[in-house]
Amino acid sequence: MKKITRTFLLAVMCTYAVAVFAQPKTAPAWSAKFKSPINWQRVHSLGYLIVSTNDGLYGVNPGDGKILWENKNYPALSADRFQEVDGTEFVSISFLTDKSSTIPMQAIIEVVGGKVLFDSQKEQIGVLSRHVLPSSGRLLVIGVRPNTLSASLFMYEIASGKQLWANDDLFKADQAGGKGLLGKLQAMGQQLSNLQSLTSEPVELQDQSMIITHPNYVIRLNSGDGKVLWKNSIQPSKRGQVYFSPFKKNVVYIGTEVESETGSGFTTTSSSNNKEPQKFYTNLYYAFDLASGNALWKEPAKENDKLNQVIMHEKGIIICPRSSQKPTINLVDYETGKTMWGNKGKGVKAQGSVVSYITTEKGILITTAFDNAWNNKAEEYYLNLLDPNTGTLKFEKSVKLKGDLVRSEMVPKGLLFITTREVNILDTNTGSLLWGNSIEAGTSLTGEKVRPFPTGSKGDKLYVFSSKEDGLFEIDKTTGIFRKMTSTKVEFGGKELPKAIDVVADGVLLYSDQNVLKFGFDGLLKYSKYYPAPRQPALVRALLMAEAVRAAYIGAAASAYSAAFAQASAQTNDAAGKAMGQELSKGFGQLGQAGFAYSSRALKEFNARYKASQNTPNFVMMMTTQEKKGNQLIQVNKTNGEVASAVDIKNDKEPEYDVDQIFNYIYYRPTAAEIVCYKL
Template sequence: MTNHNQPISHQSRRDDINEKSTPGQFRKPPASDRAERGVGQSQRDDLSVPRNTDHLTTSPVGMAYRCLFLSLLLLTLWGAKAQVLTPSWEISLPGKLKWMQINDYGILIASCDNGLYGVNPENGDKLWEITTLTNVPEANYQVIEGTPLVLIADKGGDSQTLIINGLNGNLIFDSAKEALGSIISTKVIPEAGGAMIAYSNDGGDGITMFDYVSGEKKWNTTFDKAKGKDLQPQPIIDNEGNIIYALGKDLYKLNGSTGAIIWQTDNKKNYIDLFLQPNAQVLFAVSGSPSSTFFEENTGKQIGLASGAAGNFAVDALDLSSGKEIWKNSVDYSKAKYSGAALGEKDFLLFQTFSSGKIDYATGGHLWKKEKMGTGGEKNAGVFVTDKGLGYAMMDAVGRAYINFVNDEGEPMWKKRPVINGRLTYHKQYGNTLFFISEQETNFLNLDDGTFLWNGDKYLSAGEVPISVVQDNDGSFVMYIKGKLVRVMPDKQDWTEITSNFAFRGELPTGLQLLPNGYLLTGNQNAMLISKSGKVGYHKFYPAPEQSFGAKLALGVLGTGTALTSFAYGASSIGYGMQGALQGNDAFSRKAQKQMTVATFTRDVTGGLGAMARARFGEQAGTDTYKLILTKKDHSIGFVKINILTGEEEGQIVTNDRTPDFSIDPIGKKVFLKSADDRVACYNL
């Protein structure tokens, strides 16, 4: 074993990937060496144009950590008078740094040419190393959200999947060692304390479970080889930690602790979706043909519009404890494809490509006697309940959402269906109208006839650009739309212009944030504070660097999807919530899972890492009074900390690295900067 109190030799290698080091220290470069290279210094050499950094954008979670808190802007730094920040620590790694990422628990994962390393973000100490994982492509790195686990998935011909506990370096799973074949999916099950891996090989299919702290295999259950499983529903975990798993035409319930099959049933068609009745022990299983959009969104594969809307599918209700059928007959559609479901208290809405229906939980009976053709679509785009009727939006293949409004019998109440752009993100009834915000417009609908209240000059549409919107303290909605900052007052069914007397340079605003002293508009290269009376408090514009950082930074812009999640999805709070394949998109469920898993992952962790992990899930991204900003002057690249309340620069991070590589932890408020080929510096913000 390596002596962890001494510098690690570049020749230190291991044959067994399971063998890792215990915590220790990396070599800390002397202060004189840091000064010589210019880390934390204001005097710098001119730097050449960086190499292509497209690889920096390949990990979705890594991109979110680099960008979410911070809508990274581009500005000229070196003429500023802000204080030059010095690193809180700097370490020398055992090899040349290829990339670095932050996992969900704040651990810095550093990939070098001679191994993969876990670094304590508080002091730079080495937590673990796996020296057989050399030159890992960043494209192969992922985090398993809400856990400290990291997944290394080789996508080449000799594909290999590894799952590593980022807190202690334990190898939880190695597909090559287990010889399982192709990995279909991975899922963390807190109730069972394990990571579940679904796999397929020439001999059949299976599920195996590994303890997600120690890496010990808990169980392995195999099945006969399934056919036609292009769209395989995500497993469902019941309240007892048992697993509902669909595989082709077969459906299983497994004991989450042992892997034993509790019950099994089969079907004539392949299963495509699973969901549970709220507060009941009833499982609904959908089999047959999915709509094109449903298929593409749940597989990542493109099948195109040529497949058409015609098909067939069925829904069955099963007793969750026994797997026995509850309904006398299935709900069958012989000419349409399945588009999704929305669950209510006593019934659920069933969407398909040609029409939509309302189904009774207890009997499977159709509560709407006749489903009107032309009220379906490729995907549900929102549901709303009013005292006048039920509304639901169905999206076509090009993003137009047609709003249907029906009475208790399912009969249309409007002669013509209004059309909006994008899905509904917020809605609320005001008297005889429905106020709504979609991804690209906002308006009122008259609930008597479905006409829009605002037309002509009053019509607020962003066209093809997603609107940016925040809700102010008085309940009004402030949004940037069509070159104007406006205030929408739903209770008055009116809006007023705050200001249009401003101009971004070279781009349109794509982010909007509510501040105590006004509204912050941001883009890639601009930052502007506008007071509530419409006066510009400050405007910062800085030219963009020519390097490929621009595309990377654009991912940090807060668009409508991010801004509107704070409103919550209205359907779940007033009657019908998106279920089945859409459940996995519920940010609030994911947050609850994070809070549940943190206790089990940190049960044996020492040195303050457990407290650090727990604290991360109590933070709210975007509540800080500063932004971290990447900038360039001449050939130099660096960072600036800017106060978003005043626009003043509060600190600079300066490096002589010609090709700066970095990772940002928005929750831990740290910047990790590659300060040399084999060195990392950490700056506290």
């Protein structure tokens, strides 16, 4: 097979490569055969398998392999034209009607039954953008009708696919302007500028209305019938964001990012090859009365550089622009829109762009990035404490971190932070580090700053492996004291370094691509296993991809679903669906806005998968090779490091397989038109 597919992997397990001796084989659970070659396969977040062949698109039941639906309108669909609609039970397909097309068509399909809820080709609408409205269960499409120069809005009911309304006039050119040819040219120019998608996701309000931001407008619409409640022109912008403050009721704040070829602040670098001019950025902030749309400030608040973090505080709006240099943090007054901090309201210079913050009793602890996260250098992160009462930074000198910040949390002794290179605790009273010497990953060669060195936690204990010390450390989060658990050098076969830690009932496991090792909590070695890797890198590529996707999901899924579940549970009339939505909302973190439109049935299915993901499996998956038997995908028991079962990949040098790590299914393609499922 010629390529390896990407998967949506959701379970709490890691993947590595191994070599095996005799072990039990896993029998196939089912096999699905297709009439033409399979081009790619995907695992939807609800677990359904989507398969593309030369004949069409198919939905497969993961339980028994039966084909749930087929759609032959999309044969040989390119994988980059397929996308899951985040937080929903739907997928979207985009396509061009011909080579000269510039605006794509788009279809939205429900994954369980294959129902086409929206087909822009049938509707004759080119899609600029589409937006799921969670509270109302609707789909907003910004599209273009044939032979027109302005965008239209179309609202659909997700459950039925029925169009509820269309608004063709909202983004048409205003009538005001010059007359004659000049007036027509001005109107055409404005229409062309209106032929754009929204600059932020729509924000639904409780009264069945919504706020949308277009490059040229801020609009409040009735989402039920499409009528405009109010519409305000703004300075043309590239990005937008809608904000509400708990300290100011019935006011909506809009942040925008404006691009120009003159100015100061954040600038792109012009290219000598394409001779593009330099571009400068400013971020503007507007305040509107929510009911009337009246502007509350004489002019928008302005700060140099790009739109970034905004903190709603009782003192005002703390704006933290993004820049490759050292941007200015400022406070915008709720009443006047004036900037308040620094000399003449010019703000406070920070040691880089604010990438995260934690509100504490002592102030707002900010993490800033300087000339790194935005240009892939990723070398300089700083910590400081912002006093919102005085508009000053508490520490005269920001604390510089080694490596890129991975995560942080407040503990009794201060801020415990983990970077790609070190672990330490910041004393928020003094601005100094609690430990004179951090626990370090090692040199830039061994530390590999593109990924964090391994940590694992259980209760109030954090476990860290340091390649610099070749040892495992235990940190007590309560006391702020750490100890080195291991007395002997930790060595992995194949000159590998541990890259993940799993804390289990009887000890701490360390993993690499080809090694698995366990220490007891007393620091004594329980076992160490090394399994040489297959010679073909393609054999392990999908597993490594699975690991990366899983890590991204664990880091983002909580925030991506919490408010969505709360919204879904509030809207559904199904008692079981409402209860599960509320339960799942508690299980995840918090989120401001999320695309989410699950039916009651889908909530039940997601509930089952969510609960399954919380159960850490007692095995890891690895790829290995045996000279006579070929390649195998295996389960390695965490208890003793031995192989529990295996799936033959044989001598397929570049296998097609996907893994659903919630229910532990392996989908392997042994031939061009067949998928075999193994249940571990």
